[in-house]
Amino acid sequence: MDVATQILISGLTLGAVYAVSTIGLALIFGALNMLNMAQGGLLALGGYIAMWAMQAMGWPAPLAALAAMAAGSLAGGLIFVAAARPMLGGEGFETRIFIATIGIGLMLESVILKLFGPQPQAQSLKLEGGIMLGQVNLPWQNALIFGTALLMLVLVAGMLNRSRLGRAIRATSMNRDAAQLMGVPIRRIYLTILMLSGALAALSGIMISSMSGLLPNMGADPMLKAFIICVVAGLGNVPGAALTAFAIGMLEAVIQYIFGVQYAFAILLCLVIAVLIWRPQGVFGQKEVVRL
Amino acid sequence: MSLLEISGLEVAYGVQRVIRGISLTIKEGEFAALVGPNGHGKTTVLRAISGLARARAGEIRLDGKALTRARPDRIVAAGIIHVPQGDLLFPGMSVLDNLRMGAYLPEAARDEARRLDEVFTLLPKLRDRQTQTASTLSGGERRMVGIGRGLMAGGRILMLDEPSLGLAPIVIDQIYELVQALAKSGRTILVVEENAIRIADMADRMHLLDNGAIAWSGTGQEFLSSPEIFATYLGG
Numbered sequence: 001m002d003v004a005t006q007i008l009i010s011g012l013t014l015g016a017v018y019a020v021s022t023i024g025l026a027l028i029f030g031a032l033n034m035l036n037m038a039q040g041g042l043l044a045l046g047g048y049i050a051m052w053a054m055q056a057m058g059w060p061a062p063l064a065a066l067a068a069m070a071a072g073s074l075a076g077g078l079i080f081v082a083a084a085r086p087m088l089g090g091e092g093f094e095t096r097i098f099i100a101t102i103g104i105g106l107m108l109e110s111v112i113l114k115l116f117g118p119q120p121q122a123q124s125l126k127l128e129g130g131i132m133l134g135q136v137n138l139p140w141q142n143a144l145i146f147g148t149a150l151l152m153l154v155l156v157a158g159m160l161n162r163s164r165l166g167r168a169i170r171a172t173s174m175n176r177d178a179a180q181l182m183g184v185p186i187r188r189i190y191l192t193i194l195m196l197s198g199a200l201a202a203l204s205g206i207m208i209s210s211m212s213g214l215l216p217n218m219g220a221d222p223m224l225k226a227f228i229i230c231v232v233a234g235l236g237n238v239p240g241a242a243l244t245a246f247a248i249g250m251l252e253a254v255i256q257y258i259f260g261v262q263y264a265f266a267i268l269l270c271l272v273i274a275v276l277i278w279r280p281q282g283v284f285g286q287k288e289v290v291r292l
Numbered sequence: 293m294s295l296l297e298i299s300g301l302e303v304a305y306g307v308q309r310v311i312r313g314i315s316l317t318i319k320e321g322e323f324a325a326l327v328g329p330n331g332h333g334k335t336t337v338l339r340a341i342s343g344l345a346r347a348r349a350g351e352i353r354l355d356g357k358a359l360t361r362a363r364p365d366r367i368v369a370a371g372i373i374h375v376p377q378g379d380l381l382f383p384g385m386s387v388l389d390n391l392r393m394g395a396y397l398p399e400a401a402r403d404e405a406r407r408l409d410e411v412f413t414l415l416p417k418l419r420d421r422q423t424q425t426a427s428t429l430s431g432g433e434r435r436m437v438g439i440g441r442g443l444m445a446g447g448r449i450l451m452l453d454e455p456s457l458g459l460a461p462i463v464i465d466q467i468y469e470l471v472q473a474l475a476k477s478g479r480t481i482l483v484v485e486e487n488a489i490r491i492a493d494m495a496d497r498m499h500l501l502d503n504g505a506i507a508w509s510g511t512g513q514e515f516l517s518s519p520e521i522f523a524t525y526l527g528g
Contacts, residue, residue, distance in 0.1 A: 164401070171382050171393050177344055178380035180364035181373075182445065183397040 002135045007253045009133075013142040013211075015249025016149030021204035022226040022233075022241045023156055024197030030173035030236030031193050033094050037101040038079055039201050039226065040219025041108030046072045046202025047123060047209035047218060048112055054124040061125050068206055069199040076198020079104055080191045088190075105219075113216040123209040145207045152203065153242055156196075160238065169193060173236060228268075232275055234285025244283060295320040295480055296341070296372075296449055301350035303333075303340045310336050312504040313350065318449065318482055318497075323475040325512070327488035328501035334484040335377055337501065338451050342374035343367045354448065369397055371448030377457060377484075379438035383427035387418055390426050390437050394444025404444070411440040414470060432463035439470065449480040456487060468494070492516045 021043060028036050046068040053064035083100045087093050127140040160166035171179040172189045180186055201219075208222055229248055233240035248268065255264045275283060294317040303311035310333045318324045326334050339345035341352055343364035352360045359367050368374075381390050391411060395404040412419040415436045421429065426437060435455060442450055455471060456464040472494055475481050485491045492498060492512040500508040500521065508521055515521060 164396070167389065167393060168396065170385065171396075174382040174384055175380050177376065178382060179393075180344065181342060181368060181376060181380070182393045182441070183365045183368035183400075185363070185365045 003257070005133055005136045007250075007257055009136065009138055009142055010256070011250035011253030012246070013145050013249070014252055015246035016146045017204055017207045017211075017222070018225055018229055018249050019242045019245035020149050020152055020200050020207065021222055022229045022245045023153070023238055024200040025226050026230050026233070026236055026238045026241035027169070027173075027193050028197050029230060030238065031169060031176075032084065032088075032097075032190055034084060034097045035094070035101070035227070036079070036194075036197065037098060037223075038075075038105035038108060039197075040217070040223035041105035041112075042072050042075055042198050042201035043205035043208060043219035043222055044112055044214075044216055045075055045108055046205030047214050048116055048205075049202065050125045050206045051121065051123055051209070051214060052116075064125055065203065065206060068202045072198040072200075072202025072205075073195040074198070075108070076194040076196070076201070077191055079198070080194040084190065084194065085187065088187075109216045109219075116214075116216070118216065121214040123206065123214055125206055126210045141210055145210070148203070148207070152200065156200075157239070157242075165189075165192065228272055232272055232282055234282025237282065237284045240282065240284025293320055294318065295322075295355060296482070297351070297353040297356075298337075298341070299351050299353075301337070301340060301352065302348045303336050303345050304348050309348075310504050311340065314501070314504070314506045315350075316499050316506060316509065318480060320448075321478050321480055323480075323494060323496045324482045325488075325491045325495040325498045326482065326484045326501055327486070327491065327498055328507075330486055332501050333504040334486075334501050335453055336504075338374055338376075338453050338482075338484055341367075341451065342372055344374075344376075368445065368447070371446075372451065373442045373445045373447035373449065374451045375438050375442040375453065375455070377453040379434045381426040381429075381434055381437055381441075383425070385426055386423050387426060387429070387437055388422040391418070391422075391440050391444050394441035395446075397445070400444060400446050403446070407444050407446065411443050414443070414473070415440050432459055432466070435459060435463070435467055436470075439467070443474075449482060450474065451482045451484075453484045454486060455483065456485065456490065464490070488515065488522070 025036060025039055028034050049071045050064045050068040053059040053067045054061065059067065079101065083104060084097055087096050127144050130137045130139040160170060168179065168184045168189050171182065172184060172186050176186060204222065205219065209218060229244050230241055233244035252264050252268055255267045259267060296318040299315045300313045301311055302309060302313050314337065326337060328334055336345055340347050343362055347360050350360065351358060354370050354372060357370060359370055382393060391408060392404065395401050395407055400407065417433065418436055418440055421433060429437065452471065455467050459467065471481065471483065483491060492515045495512040498510060498512055498515050499506050
């Protein structure tokens with residue numbers, strides 16, 4: 001029972017972190033057909049800004065988190081304005097933006113390296129202590145991560161399903177030309193998506209660094225996992241990506257317990273390959289059915 | 293008084309010039325038809341008017357206001373509503389949400405409930421289908437949602453691209469009954485249609501597009517009484 005509780009806590013925390021970083025990627029891919037390879041850099045940026053805001057500026061934790069999300073949002077917006085917008089509509093957009101965002105991600109990492117140095121640092125935005133559930137300790141930090149992620153998912157889902165902006169985002173993702181013919185200013189929608197995704201990546205960076213510390217390249221591994229989750233869910237499928245994130249988080253926790261941490265990623269990849277052979281369009285992706 | 297004025301419009305895909313300096317005008321309340329063989333640029337003309345295709349030369353004006361090379365959302369806001377070929381619905385949204393997307397712009401959104409009621413009165417089948425996902429609709433139902441969405445947008449002129457394409461004859465009749473009713477209610481309509489005979493007795497004015505240029509313009513009755521035009525351009 002205690003083992004199951006421990007796995008559940010670990011799996012839900014991992015899933016929450018993955019979900020927050022994945023939905024931004026899924027939104028971007030759904031609307032722009034763009035794989036944002038700068039996501040890892042945005043994660044690191046969020047983590048470092050939160051730490052800097054608390055340590056150097058003495059800001060309280062919520063304000064530091066908001067500052068990190070604002071920085072992520074601004075960086076996301078700049079990625080759109082400086083790289084995606086000039087390439088949009090041109091030939092080979094997907095390939096060109098893929099390469100451009102690799103470069104932007106590396107630049108972000110280099111700037112962080114220059115400003116904060118290469119040595120690992122602890123995240124200041126972290127809750128200490130926890131509560132005992134039977135024999136198992138539930139750290140407050142894990143509870144905070146799970147609660148924050150859940151809140152973010154509810155807010156994003158509410159925005160997508162109930163607001164005018166959300167309908168415009170969904171419409172743009174489903175059919176760009178049709179959205180334009182409804183009067184949707186799609187470039188403004190793209191900018192909004194990149195900014196939202198940047199804010200979510202920064203929040204995810206705070207969560208990850210609160211568990212494993214800060215390093216300039218800390219975003220690489222979570223970004224890879226976020227891409228895997230996007231592909232398994234079905235590229236561009238936002239609710240599917242959130243659910244898949246929690247499933248993969250739980251699966252990773254179980255594999256880590258049974259086989260050990262060192263095998264978790266390899267076994268996870270094997271399972272992902274099996275899923276993609278079974279459903280190439282992803283678990284939640286749909287084959288188009290044409291009715292006459 | 294001309295509502296829509298197109299003069300010297302040219303559109304090219306790469307080096308291929310597909311629209312070669314066409315000029316036409318559509319009056320307020322007119323039911324105009326753009327006919328011609330498949331692949332001669334009819335759809336491209338509509339895409340250029342609504343901003344989806346870039347005009348290389350020429351001018352497009354609505355009520356005297358220049359819209360050439362304006363962004364599609366600005367063109368919709370100005371009052372040009374385009375129901376595209378193939379419907380281009382939002383497949384994952386319900387019929388109701390598709391229709392509500394038609395009233396996306398603030399002015400239309402303020403009047404959403406009344407417009408929705410009007411669409412359901414004109415197209416009662418959509419009231420029954422409103423919770424159904426668009427991707428599961430039949431071709432005829434999709435076409436109705438496409439037109440209904442265009443009506444939700446309101447606008448000054450409604451452009452319909454091949455509303456009969458790929459539909460069963462009985463559904464085509466229903467669609468054209470609707471288009472005719474809209475025309476009689478005073479709406480300005482521009483229909484692109486390959487089947488010129490189908491539209492000739494309804495249209496106030498017809499423009500025949502041949503190889504990217506206007507080859508003939510006249511009333512529907514003139515078109516029907518000119519077998520040589522039909523024989524020359526439409527292979528009849």
